[in-house]
Amino acid sequence: GEFIEKIKPLAVIDAILAKKNIGTNKNMAPITIALGPGFNAGVDVDIVIETMRGHNLGRLIFEGYAKENTGIPGEIGGYSKEIVIYSECEGSIKNLKSIGDIIKKGEVLATINEKEVLAPIDGLLRGLIKDGTNVHLGQKIGAIHPRLKAGQKYTTISDKARNIGGGVLEAI
DSSP states (O other), X not given: OHHHHHHOOSEEEEOOOOSSOSSOOGGGSSEEEEESTTOXXXXXXXEEEOOSSSTTTTOEESSXXXXXXXXXXXXXXXXXXXXXXXXXXXXXXXXXXOTTOEEOTTOEEEEETTEEEEOSSSEEEEEEOOTTOEEOTTOEEEEEETTOOTTOOOXXXXXXXXXXXXXXHHHO
């Protein structure tokens, strides 16, 4: 909020994906956009972008809400719940891997108070909570993209990212 007031941007995009509004409002900029559930388009922000996979992914919502968070990740490459990594205890996380690393099932990604956090599937580490963060039991701490094949490299963004990014561009 403090930096937004200083730089006075044309648009503010809330891409935190917190599944709820944690302070974004229409007074922050001439154009305010929020991604995903928890925002009321026309009230909290000008436009909400749908982030749930399916026919409406990336759609602009000018009135009302995006679909509610189901708590279950969309299926990618035959995996769903396995994509997301949750803390099995509370404490301070020490990351041993970085976003973008290719990982194997069972590989140690991090430790939380010396307890190992293991990769549930093979893939590309596409998300990992900030090193040193204090986490609680059951907190989402990371995500794995399972589509990677042996020897393959990621050179493009995902279909979901492309649709959501296109929605943001259209909104502006």
